[in-house]
Amino acid sequence: MLVQMFDLLATRRDFFVGLLLEHVQISLVSIAIAIVVGGIAGILISEFQRAAKPTLAVVNFLYTIPSISMLGFLIPFSGVGDATAVIALTIYALLPMVRATHTGITNVDPSILEAARGMGGTRMQTLLRVRLPLALPVIMSGIRNMVVMTIALAGIASFIGAGGLGVAIYRGITTNNAAMTMAGSLLIAVLALVVDFVLGFVEKRMGMRSKAAKRTNRRLAVGALVACGVAAACAVVPGMVAGAPATINVATKPMTEQYIMGNMLKDLIEQDTNLKVKVTQGVGSGTSNIEPAMESGDFDLYPEYTGTGWAMVLKKGGTYSEDEFGQLKAGYRKKGLGWVGMYGFGNTYGIAVRSDVAKRYGIKTYSDLAKVTDRLKLGAEADFFERADGYDALCKAYGMRFGSTMQLDIGLKYDALEQGSVDALIIFTTDGKLSHANATVLKDDKGFFPSYECGNVVRTKVLEQHPELRAVLKKLDGTITESDMARMNYQVEEKGEDPEDVAREYLRAKGLLK
Incomplete structure (x- = not known):
């Protein structure tokens, strides 16, 4: 496994470097905001002790909220992507920062403060020249703990479509690629250790009081600021250059086939137009988070399934059939969205039972299953239960x-x-592992599950701004069958091939990609 992980890091270097830079950016922005806001809050409650208890109580309460819950709460206000991730990480970083600042300042020896006041020092002078310098070791310790925690926690940002190394971890889990999951985890751990080492070096330098040391510290501080400025300019300026191509933001759900289709869209659009494509892969909770982000303009395009759109987006009751596709499109038009490019395959739900269980109870249909469900355990994705x-x-x-x-x-x-952890599963008909699993797929004898034909949902405004996009998406009409999709999923999940390569190979075989 270690060999596979290091081979992956070598062969996909650009992929991991890009995620690493995104991770650093998200983490450092959150850390910088937390240091400023938390530092000021810590100073204020140290100066006004009556505010200390309620302030720390509020910060403690926010810290106890599970990270996924926090992200879900923030999405309606700040949308998906980096902004929400930064807000959430900043909230979690506040507690160690506020507490360390408050503890450091309030624990300064009272006799030293009395001496400072006796020498005529004002309240502000005492704070800036005595209390803060003496509290600095405690504050730095809090900052180091906060930084390590923030870098580690930033991995969850991928759940809401933000970048960072969490993308590799989540994608590895979704596509059954343990090497990718381990590689993403290792890079996060190494990054946290490196940053902690750098902060330890800074803390040590700050403790040096000689004139020569202070001169060196000033030079190092100026050099660090210049380096940060150059890095920020390199990140921002390319997107501001006049004539830079417009970017289409494509989102995908956390499913192997969606990773594949996301890369198909990227390759085709960039080949046939002057547009650039940014793919945000594996947005947690799928439609629940992606569709609102489409309406707000955070995303421009994503692959969706008709039955899902009918039930989850339009909130329609009853079992959807493709005869109602016209009503589906009309409902989406009211939201400023359209369906363009129907791939040709459907990916409906199904139920599979472990083969030994199916044999033991003679289960062949859903009705057969219903007779023994009280003895069985069902497994499914989170959104199926909602x-x-x-x-x-x-x-x-x-x-x-x-x-x-x-x-x-x-x-x-x-x-x-x-492993026997569950007896039955909610499956998708294009699951790559299905044909090789120790499972029996049951017959939906009452026709409960609706049709789930796959197509692209795109913002109407984007089609108006870039009419050439419609022709590209129409190229995908009827290009993929269910067996084609299942085979591609199998190539990724069981043979360990990259979704990018599988997508490109299929498009070339169909004559769509040069």
Whole structure:
């Protein structure tokens, strides 16, 4: 596994370097804001002790909120992407910063403060020249702890479409690529250790009081500021250059086939137009987070499924059929969105039962399953339990009552079935692992699950601004069958091929990519 991980780091160097830079950017922005805001808050509550208890209580309360809950709470206000990630990370970074500043300042020896006041020092002078310098070791210790925590926590940013090394971790889990998950985790750990070492060096230098040391410290500080300025300019200026191509922001759900389609869109659009494409892969909770971001303009384009759009976006009841596609498109038009480029395959839900369980109870259909569900454990992705056409509706339609359920990531569900952690799974008909799994796919004898044909949802405004985009998306009409998609998923999930390579190979085979 270690050999595979280091081979992956070598062969996909550009991919990991890009994620590393994004991770550093998100983390450092959050850290800088937390140092300023938390430092000021810590100083204020040290000067006005009555405010200390309520302030620390509020910060403590925010710190106890689970990170995923925090992200979900922030999305309606700040959307998906880097901004929300920075806000969440800053909130979590405030506690160690506020506490360290407050503790450091309030624990300064009172006799020293009394001496400073006796020499005529004002309150501000005493704070700046005595209390803060003496509190600095405690504050620096808090900053070091906060920085390591923030860098590690930034991995969750990928859940809401932000960048960083969490993309590699989440993508590795989703595509059954343990080497990629380990590589992303290792880079986060190394980054945290390197930054902690640098801060330790800074802390040591700050403790040196000789004139020569102070001169050196000033030079190092100026050099660090210049380096940060150059790095910021390199990151910002290219996007501001006149004549730079417009960028289409493509989002994908955390599914192997969506990674593949995202890369197909990128390759085709960049080949056939002058547009650049940025793909945000594996946005957590899929439609729930992507569609609102489409309406707000954070994303421009993403692959979606008709049945999902009908139930989750338009909030329509009943079982969707493709005869209602006209109504679906009309509903999307009201939201400033359109469907362009229907791939040709459907990816509907299904239920698979572990083969030994199916044999033991003679289960062939959903109705057969309903008779024994009280003895079984069902596994499914998080959104299936919340969908209007999901778990509750399925149980009602068939009179099911499972003994227990387990929420599973899409990349882990077949492992859970194989290990006996669950007895039945909610599956997708294009799952790459399905044909090789120890599972029996059951017949939906009452036709519960609706049609889920796959196509592209694109913002109407983007099509108006870039009409050439429509022709590119139309090229994808009818290009992929269910068996094609299942085979491509298998290539990624079981053979370890990259989604980018699989997408490119398929498009070339179809004559769409030069």
